[in-house]
Amino acid sequence: MYKLIAIDIDDTLINDEKEVTPTTQKALEAAVDKGVVVTLATGRAYASAQAIARQTGLNVPIITYQGALVKNLLDEKVLYERYVPVVAARRLFEFCLERNLHLQTYVDDKLYAREENQKLLDYSALNKTPYYIEPVFSKMIEQPTHKMLIIDEPDHLDEIAPQLRELLGDEVHITKSKPYFLEIMHKEGTKGHALTFLAQHFGCDMSETIAIGDSWNDHEMLECAGLGVAMGNAIDALKDLADYVTLTNNEDGVKHVIDKFVLNAG
Template identity: 35%
Template sequence: MKYKLIVSDMDGTLLGDDHQLTEENKIALSKALEKGVKIVPASGRIYDSAKEHFDFLDINTPLIACNGAIIKETKTNKLIYKNSVPNDICLKIIDVFEKNEVYYQLYSETTMMCKNLSSKDKQKTRERLKNFFNDNVNVHFGDDLKEEVSKHKILKLIAIDDDDMDKLRRVREDLSKIEDIEITSSWYNNIEIMHKGANKGEALKALIKYLGIDREEVIAFGDNYNDLPMIELAGLGVVMGNADEAVKEKADYVTSTNMEDGVAKAIYKFLEI
């Protein structure tokens, strides 16, 4: 078979709008696995949050989390690759967030940290997080998240604002002055920051070296800007129908939307199963 590895984004790609893996995508992934194709999730999510969606396959597979900042195996928890943000850079990024009064989160391997909010906003945030984090993920609310930087190896920082795009633009401008970071976005309302060299493309490079396969043997699926490094690296880069036009332009093939089982349709087409 020409393709030996499927690497796929989750939210907006493999998952439906309810943030659950669709039944047809489950079937397609299982059939690909039966054909000897390796399946690897590649998510912006924290590791444990991404891992739970693939328990149905009952396999030990590498999993790319935090936009490529870490790769671990799902059964053994073996660490394959990790690129955390140095503490001094984390503090500079937090200064930008605080200056612009934007809501933000920090991700470590096992913990998501949020700035303390009012009781009403905290409850709203907890409800929102239920879409992305299971009960096994440790969510910490704190008054001073700079204190947490010294306690955790931070893999990703994210700023979020649903309404004020000008604020996000100012945040991005200020972040551009900080050296040795990767800046991307996985949705219209966020900015995601990792250490230099931490992106899904670099993670895929590390993974194919680890697995001993060629990039031409990889199909990569995604729907947003943080997926582009792996989309462009893979032998076949597939972008979802729900992606922005600028993302679609980088694709080798545009499939149906995440709500129309676009991943499954592309698997059936290119693996001929």
């Protein structure tokens, strides 16, 4: 029996209208009623993720910043966190400055950028996240941050990702959450690390966990979960490694998983 389900938010739990459908909501509630811990696992900041979690009525720790922060919804107690190493953050800042790349960071759950531009405006609108401008951005680099993010064309990000891995070393984890977003966290700031932590926290074996996602930043949690599920709209690479492929986010794919594997509704 599965005891813990970790669900990605964007293009997984929510549909293209950015909504949790009533049928998916009922499935989440039915799983919770059965004693299953349902949590969210997202690259979003805690402030953004917790708004969605509260809408669904979940009252558990949630995985945010790709796994760099696990925090209770009820009392906002931090259970697990990993910061980007400062030396790596400085190198990343210099790299982006030299190449005029858009870099943004989160400090105290607030989004900061060096200047206002279309990339920042679009990101802010997508995640419903307010932002702050700090022209002397080097000040922000010295602050503890769970995640730093470069926004650019997908091909360009694919080109610089190997350069950054070499420059920043194995102390950081670099992943794409969406084609235009290259995200940099601590090496233990992955959804896989966070899911493993939560399973221990709730006293479950990893074989009793389900992870559901659509993007490459979900692969660590799909690989370590007892049942790794890719959405029907997931990238092919994630579908290839998943144990099961469900329906799309516009077809209540999450509900289908809960019905089939948790509520045994076929």
